[in-house]
Amino acid sequence: MSGTLIEPRLDPRPDPVPGPKADAENYIAVEHSVKSWLLTTDHKRIGILYMLSITLFFFIGGVMATIIRMELMTPRGDLLRSGDEYNRMFTQHGIIMIFFFLIPSIPAVLGNFLIPLQIGARDLAFPKLNLLSWYIFMVGGMFTLGVMLTGGVDTGWTFYTPFSSMFSNTHVIATALGVFIVGFSSILTGLNFIVTIHTMRAPGMTWGRLPLFCWAHYATSLVQVLGTPVLAVTIVLLGLERILRIGIFDPKLGGDPILFQHMFWFYSHPAVYIMVLPSFGVLNEIIPCFSRRPVFGYKFMAGAILAISMLGFLVWGHHMFVSGQSMYSGMIFAILSLLVGIPSGIKVFNWTATMYKGQVIGKTPMLYALGFVGLFTIGGLTGLMLASLAIDVHVHDTYFVVAHFHYIMVGGATMAYLGGLHFWWPKISGRMYPEFWGKIAAMIIFIGFNLTFFPQFLLGYLGMPRRYYEYKPEFQILHVMSTAGASILAVGFLIPLVYFILSLWYSPRAPKNPWGATGLEWTVASPPPAHNFDETPIVTEPPYNYDHDEVDHE
Amino acid sequence: GQVIYFGIKYRQGSKADRSGRKSTSHKLETFWIGGTFVLCVVMYVFSTAVYFQLYNPPANAAQVYVVGKQWMWYLQHPEGHRETNELHVPVGRPVKLKMTSQDVIHSFYVPAFRVKQDVLPGRYTSLWFRPTKVGKYHLFCTEYCGAEHSLMGGSIYVMEPADYEDWLSGKRAQGAGGTMASAGEQLYQQHHCAGCHGEQGQGGRGPSLVGLLNKDVPVTQKGSTAVSTVKADENYIRQSILEPQTQIVAGYDPIMPSYKDRMGEDDLLQIIAYIKTLSKGKEVKP
Amino acid sequence: MTHENHHVSLRGYLITFGALVGLLGLAILVAYLPLGRFHLTATLIVATIKAVIIMAIFMHLRFSNRLTIAFASGAFLWLGILITLTLSDYLSRGLLAIPGK
Amino acid sequence: MSDPAVALAASASSVEMGDVPLAHHFDDPVQQHESAVLGMWAFLATEVMFFGGIIAAYTVYRAISQDEFAAASQRLSPALGGINTLVLLGSSLAVALAVRGSQMRQRKTVLIMLGLTMLLGTAFLGIKAYEWSLEFGHHLAPGPNFHFEAEHGEASASASHASGPLDLRRVQMFFVFYFFMTGLHAFHMIIGLAILAILFVQIFRRRLPATGERPVEIVGLYWHFVDIVWVFLYPLLYLIEVR
Numbered sequence A: 001m002s003g004t005l006i007e008p009r010l011d012p013r014p015d016p017v018p019g020p021k022a023d024a025e026n027y028i029a030v031e032h033s034v035k036s037w038l039l040t041t042d043h044k045r046i047g048i049l050y051m052l053s054i055t056l057f058f059f060i061g062g063v064m065a066t067i068i069r070m071e072l073m074t075p076r077g078d079l080l081r082s083g084d085e086y087n088r089m090f091t092q093h094g095i096i097m098i099f100f101f102l103i104p105s106i107p108a109v110l111g112n113f114l115i116p117l118q119i120g121a122r123d124l125a126f127p128k129l130n131l132l133s134w135y136i137f138m139v140g141g142m143f144t145l146g147v148m149l150t151g152g153v154d155t156g157w158t159f160y161t162p163f164s165s166m167f168s169n170t171h172v173i174a175t176a177l178g179v180f181i182v183g184f185s186s187i188l189t190g191l192n193f194i195v196t197i198h199t200m201r202a203p204g205m206t207w208g209r210l211p212l213f214c215w216a217h218y219a220t221s222l223v224q225v226l227g228t229p230v231l232a233v234t235i236v237l238l239g240l241e242r243i244l245r246i247g248i249f250d251p252k253l254g255g256d257p258i259l260f261q262h263m264f265w266f267y268s269h270p271a272v273y274i275m276v277l278p279s280f281g282v283l284n285e286i287i288p289c290f291s292r293r294p295v296f297g298y299k300f301m302a303g304a305i306l307a308i309s310m311l312g313f314l315v316w317g318h319h320m321f322v323s324g325q326s327m328y329s330g331m332i333f334a335i336l337s338l339l340v341g342i343p344s345g346i347k348v349f350n351w352t353a354t355m356y357k358g359q360v361i362g363k364t365p366m367l368y369a370l371g372f373v374g375l376f377t378i379g380g381l382t383g384l385m386l387a388s389l390a391i392d393v394h395v396h397d398t399y400f401v402v403a404h405f406h407y408i409m410v411g412g413a414t415m416a417y418l419g420g421l422h423f424w425w426p427k428i429s430g431r432m433y434p435e436f437w438g439k440i441a442a443m444i445i446f447i448g449f450n451l452t453f454f455p456q457f458l459l460g461y462l463g464m465p466r467r468y469y470e471y472k473p474e475f476q477i478l479h480v481m482s483t484a485g486a487s488i489l490a491v492g493f494l495i496p497l498v499y500f501i502l503s504l505w506y507s508p509r510a511p512k513n514p515w516g517a518t519g520l521e522w523t524v525a526s527p528p529p530a531h532n533f534d535e536t537p538i539v540t541e542p543p544y545n546y547d548h549d550e551v552d553h554e
Numbered sequence B: 001g002q003v004i005y006f007g008i009k010y011r012q013g014s015k016a017d018r019s020g021r022k023s024t025s026h027k028l029e030t031f032w033i034g035g036t037f038v039l040c041v042v043m044y045v046f047s048t049a050v051y052f053q054l055y056n057p058p059a060n061a062a063q064v065y066v067v068g069k070q071w072m073w074y075l076q077h078p079e080g081h082r083e084t085n086e087l088h089v090p091v092g093r094p095v096k097l098k099m100t101s102q103d104v105i106h107s108f109y110v111p112a113f114r115v116k117q118d119v120l121p122g123r124y125t126s127l128w129f130r131p132t133k134v135g136k137y138h139l140f141c142t143e144y145c146g147a148e149h150s151l152m153g154g155s156i157y158v159m160e161p162a163d164y165e166d167w168l169s170g171k172r173a174q175g176a177g178g179t180m181a182s183a184g185e186q187l188y189q190q191h192h193c194a195g196c197h198g199e200q201g202q203g204g205r206g207p208s209l210v211g212l213l214n215k216d217v218p219v220t221q222k223g224s225t226a227v228s229t230v231k232a233d234e235n236y237i238r239q240s241i242l243e244p245q246t247q248i249v250a251g252y253d254p255i256m257p258s259y260k261d262r263m264g265e266d267d268l269l270q271i272i273a274y275i276k277t278l279s280k281g282k283e284v285k286p
Numbered sequence C: 001m002t003h004e005n006h007h008v009s010l011r012g013y014l015i016t017f018g019a020l021v022g023l024l025g026l027a028i029l030v031a032y033l034p035l036g037r038f039h040l041t042a043t044l045i046v047a048t049i050k051a052v053i054i055m056a057i058f059m060h061l062r063f064s065n066r067l068t069i070a071f072a073s074g075a076f077l078w079l080g081i082l083i084t085l086t087l088s089d090y091l092s093r094g095l096l097a098i099p100g101k
Numbered sequence D: 001m002s003d004p005a006v007a008l009a010a011s012a013s014s015v016e017m018g019d020v021p022l023a024h025h026f027d028d029p030v031q032q033h034e035s036a037v038l039g040m041w042a043f044l045a046t047e048v049m050f051f052g053g054i055i056a057a058y059t060v061y062r063a064i065s066q067d068e069f070a071a072a073s074q075r076l077s078p079a080l081g082g083i084n085t086l087v088l089l090g091s092s093l094a095v096a097l098a099v100r101g102s103q104m105r106q107r108k109t110v111l112i113m114l115g116l117t118m119l120l121g122t123a124f125l126g127i128k129a130y131e132w133s134l135e136f137g138h139h140l141a142p143g144p145n146f147h148f149e150a151e152h153g154e155a156s157a158s159a160s161h162a163s164g165p166l167d168l169r170r171v172q173m174f175f176v177f178y179f180f181m182t183g184l185h186a187f188h189m190i191i192g193l194a195i196l197a198i199l200f201v202q203i204f205r206r207r208l209p210a211t212g213e214r215p216v217e218i219v220g221l222y223w224h225f226v227d228i229v230w231v232f233l234y235p236l237l238y239l240i241e242v243r
């Protein structure tokens, strides 16, 4: 993509020779003090800071998930002392995983690290704002963790009124405040990305040449900027009602609880696309690279991403089909929700088509990518079932829904995040990861995942409601299967953690471009120098130019 | 039926996707968009039609009123008698429910009948079903509503019309048999008092009820923090059950729900009679 | 956005201000008319005109590139989505003879 | 989104066609200016949605309880609100002139106009505070002390729409929104004033060049936005139906 051509190499074996660049140049080596990390404005270092923090949150959320699963092994409540404790557990699991892990995962880690590199810029448009976002994130995160340690919250991650505003006697306000704070971090990151992608592109990096990873982040950022403030104001209203006991949502005080749901989902449905669009971006880089083919239908891919982010704002009512919303709006939201399937379908089909007649190389990132496509499709199609009114009436708020969103968020987005992490790990750390263990872990995760969540589809279909501390004995077999799967899954998630850390010392150094991939980020050393590019690159080629004869001229 | 059909169809579809059978023509994009659109519309039309049926009750349906509250269901038959967490209906007669909640949002869900509807405070929502097979079916609350959400369930008994008549007359006759206190004990279990006050009143999240009668209880009045002492006479107990929030026993959270609309005076008398037996020094193991 | 400055003349600004004040008067006038339910529409139209004027001239949107204009109008479009779809629920409640639907 | 995208793509590719690769590193003033302005607009989009959320909630309740909202709104003073609108429009003009001054490199104009803006902004807050104190005095603040009686008797409310007595909870709801919306707006004003003050001092001390239009322009954009919010709040809250 840059002036220097990269020969697409079919040899998947990484180059074991240490990169020729002197260590002192790269962004990790320029300075070592803790202070230099905490006060850095380098987008790469901020990416690393995010990576450390969200990993922490992921494991905290994971431990909570494990406790949930253990509790659900038996129909009676036994592990946790009361329903209250269980309720706090899944609430905090949901809040941590969504607001503190998945929403910032790909954008704040990989996006931060890669967007400037991919568009040929030295940094994001507002580096200080970027650092500020991280601090806001940490303040919100630590605050929320503190609240959870000192009593927690039990409203479900959805904070439905009037339970949350008038009945729950846990720390609703404090938790909401934590989420409120972290929302600003999300907004600022999105703002930064939007401006960066608009104004910082290297010469020749036209919109038609922008890597789809950047397109995906651009769309994500739009959602963040336009959606998050509504969540913020909703939370403030909730807080006001709870503190001052003045009526806004509580029917006793003349309010309408459904309004809260409207406002909450106006953000939270688009938020699911904040979580999944960046994964699309990652996939769009990995799949062409390991299929050795230009991505199929670039324009449609970019268009689909934008379409999803726009349509995503029009469908929130599908969470409320049985809530007492009018049937007519149920109908409107249902058809709009189904329409989201069309651009999503474009993506899935185009990935498949990209692989078709390519040379598919089964490296770890590609395994994750394939896992994503399969699991996302299942998750997405069950999403369509949920969007079909009559089906939703039966399975709403059952484990069917739980399975649906874990398929997309764990099987989809988390897998994509891991895939992306493997794909760019050589670039980020300057070291290769152990391929063997990588593949093993990917397989374990895939198997464990399906064992955990597939039974939950059945559970939900049989009528097992969610957020249940105790359940009817006939559901036990499937619950035990799910718990067994979850333990396999936990092992699967531990392995990469271990080998990523070990690889920093024991793995061979990574060359500039171990995968023979296209993209500006692969033209700089691994790890990249602090200022990214010695000279602003000039882009002269379309993206994903893996196949010189078959360049997509559309 | 439809659900299973879609489920199987699409799971197979996803496998097909993974094997990558598509060709590379650019016209495909249009085809995909068109194809998925058609599928969408088909799903939509079917599901919406069913959705409307699901909520539009037939004219001859019998009306049952439902009140949800933390954490129980309270149902009243057209004939006037009430049930808690249980509903007996004759097979074949459509039933429509008119529902509301006293506190937070609940959701009335009978998986076997494929029906669900949130139950909102301050508003009526409705639902109907036609029981077609005799049996006992689960009733769940599926909108998260607090501590005992997972226990807020019960059963729907679908009976042969004859059995139903028997049950009805039995219900009418009831109240004659059994002492006040044993009826009270039943109520105590039925209303889940045991959830907080222990199986035998020994206490838990709520204070112990053993030996309560005529004891001096330290309480705080609503809206203040000062502790005062009141004598626990029958009136006090009655008020504690009907309006627990007015006087809170010191050291406890004001979590006890009000039973104002769920216990008649007769019920109250019975339950107080039962609590009295507790004070007579019924031995309770810790 | 190129670097040339698009000066609006002082007079231009003053005229704009005058127009805004005039619209304010109109808004108040409209409020006193017996329009019944149409007050909302009427006053909102006036307010929107005012907002557009402020954005176009005071905020230089008239001289900005299309990108900035897109951002500005996009924000209002989204607000429109929020309000319309939410209201679609409230206004269509009770159209069917099914309680709660 | 596609139009500006195409436009930008076109301009970018024209650069590519040209011989001289423009140095597009971060410190390029054009790029920096563009980024800052775009960033501010994106931020304002966020703000629109922030106020938008609450305006949506307001709209819903107003739609389902029109009489209550109309009756409650009678208690506000359109005159005071109108004066405030005028004051705020004036301050907007002042900022616009400050920006103009900075574009024309007239340091003195910039300072005077910024000063005027702050003066008008403070005046607005003063009037607002006075209004609030009146409303508190009339027990219109939501909460246990809230007290409301339809002014011209029940008759006036039911006369127009004959829909029975007012739901006082919804009347109170109007005041919840009134206080929250105006409070939030005032909060934005205060932040704006603080930023203006800093800007003023820095320009005055020549820490910042008055001629550098960027900071003045950015702050100006924010201030105009706050003004626009009020332009909507005024009819929504004060002018529902004046009798």
Ligand code: HEA
Pocket: A158, A272, A273, A275, A276, A318, A319, A337, A338, A340, A341, A342, A344, A345, A346, A348, A376, A377, A378, A379, A380, A381, A382, A383, A384, A385, A386, A387, A388, A392, A395, A396, A397, A401, A404, A405, A408, A409, A413, B036, B037, B039, B040
């Ligand atoms: C990353 C997260 C994510 C994503 C991407 C999605 C994507 C989708 N979701 Fe999901 N969803 C959640 C996270 C997510 N969801 C969460 C967290 C909840 C629960 C919240 C809670 O209550 O706690 C939820 C709940 C939820 C509900 C409410 C269920 C209920 O509570 O009753 C519904 C209902 O319509 C729904 C629908 C959809 C749809 C239609 C999509 C679509 O975007 C899916 C599109 C994808 C495809 C369709 C697959 C690929 C397409 C093809 C292979 C082509 C073939 C297609 C056609 C035939 C059209 N979701």
Ligand code: HEA
Pocket: A058, A059, A061, A062, A063, A065, A066, A067, A068, A069, A090, A091, A093, A094, A095, A097, A098, A101, A102, A155, A156, A157, A158, A402, A406, A409, A410, A414, A452, A466, A467, A468, A469, A486, A489, A490, A491, A493, A494
């Ligand atoms: C990004 C989002 C995300 C992620 C990644 C996960 C991950 C997991 N989730 Fe969760 N989940 C949600 C988002 C997410 N979840 C949300 C939003 C809800 C709804 C909450 C609500 O209702 O309000 C929910 C609810 C939810 C429920 C339903 C609870 C209920 O309704 O009663 C269950 C039950 O099985 C569950 C399980 C799991 C499991 C087993 C994992 C696993 O994938 C986790 C695997 C990870 C680890 C296990 C950590 C790594 C390993 C170690 C640290 C090893 C050491 C530890 C041990 C071996 C103990 N989740």
Ligand code: CUA
Pocket: B068, B069, B070, B071, B105, B106, B107, B141, B142, B143, B144, B145, B146, B149, B150, B152
């Ligand atoms: Cu009632 Cu859950």
Ligand SMILES: [Cu+2]
Pocket: A268, A269, A272, A315, A316, A318, A319
């Ligand atoms: Cu959704």
